[in-house]
Amino acid sequence: MSNPAVSNKEEKPEEQQKENQSSWKDFLYNPRTGEFVGRTASSWALIFLFYVVFYGFLAGMFTLTMWVMLQTLDDHTPKYRDRVSSPGLVIRPKSMDITFNRSDPLNYRQYVQHLESFLKPYNDTAQEQNELCVHGQYTEQDSSVEKKACPFNSSLLGQCSGQDDPSFGYAEGKPCVLVKMNRIIGLMPTGEPFINCTSKRDDAVPMQFFPSDGMIDKMYFPYYGKKAHKNYVQPLVAVKLLLTREDYGKELSLECKLHGTDLKNNDERDKFLGRVTFRVKVTE
Numbered sequence: 001m002s003n004p005a006v007s008n009k010e011e012k013p014e015e016q017q018k019e020n021q022s023s024w025k026d027f028l029y030n031p032r033t034g035e036f037v038g039r040t041a042s043s044w045a046l047i048f049l050f051y052v053v054f055y056g057f058l059a060g061m062f063t064l065t066m067w068v069m070l071q072t073l074d075d076h077t078p079k080y081r082d083r084v085s086s087p088g089l090v091i092r093p094k095s096m097d098i099t100f101n102r103s104d105p106l107n108y109r110q111y112v113q114h115l116e117s118f119l120k121p122y123n124d125t126a127q128e129q130n131e132l133c134v135h136g137q138y139t140e141q142d143s144s145v146e147k148k149a150c151p152f153n154s155s156l157l158g159q160c161s162g163q164d165d166p167s168f169g170y171a172e173g174k175p176c177v178l179v180k181m182n183r184i185i186g187l188m189p190t191g192e193p194f195i196n197c198t199s200k201r202d203d204a205v206p207m208q209f210f211p212s213d214g215m216i217d218k219m220y221f222p223y224y225g226k227k228a229h230k231n232y233v234q235p236l237v238a239v240k241l242l243l244t245r246e247d248y249g250k251e252l253s254l255e256c257k258l259h260g261t262d263l264k265n266n267d268e269r270d271k272f273l274g275r276v277t278f279r280v281k282v283t284e
């Protein structure tokens with residue numbers, strides 16, 4: 001009894017395997033019904049067509065909404081921005097620690113080179129292409145597509161222009177530092193904006209400002225953005241620190257602030273809004 005049962009059991013899996021194999025083959029391609037993976041060619045074609053139409057429709061929807069969105073954008077002004085915010089102040093040379101030996105030109109060369117390259121666009125000959133503007137008045141030009149830029153000649157920076165003194169005061173130990181406001185599109189500072197700097201020390205460090213009193217002319221505002229306002233140059237204020245021998249070897253902490261206008265210069269969270277602090281140490 002047990003023998004046939006065993007042989008039966010042994011036979012069955014083989015048969016099943018064969019059956020499985022043929023049904024697997026049939027599943028891939030069934031020559032009787034002409035089905036391929038369970039579907040006829042026309043059924044597959046319909047499915048394929050459905051997906052082509054479906055994804056085509058999605059792509060069309062996407063393109064259409066993108067196009068509608070882009071129609072609402074203006075090339076020249078950003079669509080979304082905060083209330084015109086307050087600009088940060090930055091200095092050139094770009095360093096929070098200006099330390100150098102005034103007797104060693106190699107030592108302060110990096111600062112001088114930095115100032116030279118930064119002032120290239122301000123070169124008087126480069127600025128000749130810019131049209132004159134009215135001093136003390138905003139240069140509003142909302143209606144024109146190509147905005148004119150007001151000239152800022154580097155000669156306005158006097159002893160800090162690099163013209164008469166190619167070392168920008170570094171060789172004599174009275175270094176120049178340039179202060180500028182970050183560009184903000186549409187910003188129109190009220191009042192009479194100017195930059196003043198103070199040393200965080202009891203006795204004040206004497207300083208000289210260029211243009212005089214550190215004034216920032218309102219004619220350089222508003223700025224219309226990189227694309228529309230091609231030749232725009234940011235107005236600058238140069239500060240010449242009139243250090244003496246007694247100051248050498250000491251680390252001086254200085255703060256420059258934007259005054260005379262409604263822009264922030266005392267924000268607790270952002271200590272670069274309308275102000276900038278840096279350290280200077282001159283040796284000889």
Ligand SMILES: *[C@@H]1O[C@H](CO)[C@@H](O)[C@H](O)[C@H]1NC(C)=O
Nearest residue numbers: 101102103104105107283284
């Ligand atoms: C500054 O440079 C001069 C000339 O190279 C050198 O004699 C002097 O020791 C340097 N001073 C300091 C504080 O490094």
Ligand SMILES: *[C@@H]1O[C@H](CO)[C@@H](O)[C@H](O)[C@H]1NC(C)=O
Nearest residue numbers: 123124125126154155162163
């Ligand atoms: C402006 O640049 C030219 C050429 O680079 C140079 O010859 C000229 O001295 C510069 N002018 C000023 C005022 O820096």
Ligand SMILES: *[C@@H]1O[C@H](CO)[C@@H](O)[C@H](O)[C@H]1NC(C)=O
Nearest residue numbers: 124125127128132151152153
């Ligand atoms: C800038 O310099 C050029 C060339 O020296 C001069 O023609 C122009 O009047 C100056 N512009 C200003 C605003 O000083």
Ligand SMILES: *[C@@H]1O[C@H](CO)[C@@H](O)[C@H](O)[C@H]1NC(C)=O
Nearest residue numbers: 194196197198199204213259
């Ligand atoms: C700049 O700051 C110094 C030091 O606090 C002050 O004596 C001077 O009056 C200020 N200048 C202006 C124009 O406010």
